[in-house]
Amino acid sequence: MDKTKRKHWTGSKLIALGVLAVDGSCTYIVLYLCWLSIKMQFTGSLPYLTTLIGALQMATGYVLGHYFMKSKAENTKGGITYDAAASNNFDNDL
Template identity: 60%
Template sequence: MSGRRKKRTSTSHIIALGVLLMDAVTTLAVLDLCRLAILRQYQGALPYLTTLIGALQAVTAIVLTAYYGKSKAENTKGGIVYDAAMGKMSESDTDL
């Protein structure tokens, strides 16, 4: 072993990936239902099905906005981005 610790996946990362996976699977299922409705000449269901896709996309946008906001907040120190702080860090400032 090289002494490295395994990086734990955060709960917010798991939630974001789960929402993306749920969105993808559900969108494909709804598109398949749309295809079936068109083949069976039952176009009355299409507005409801497309609304479902839009609602899922909205939930995904909200979750990802919150996730990236949290990520941005975690990668700052003193109001500046972590990478910029590392580039301008002096030898006496080791608390970063």
């Protein structure tokens, strides 16, 4: 592969992957803390921990939703999506 034609990741893709990585790691940490609080019979902290998981999932859904909207807008040509154009043999117009 030629080094001058190397494909770079966009900033939005890096942000989406970063949010997914943070969400995944924080979710596992919070689930471990939930398990630890149940094991130590300190269940008073469970509502706060589960709220933290919900907030992380909501932030991830927001970021990914906007990333996919951006991706959809970029993959259109003449008002139709790339997949529709490719399935109708419009490849030479793209």
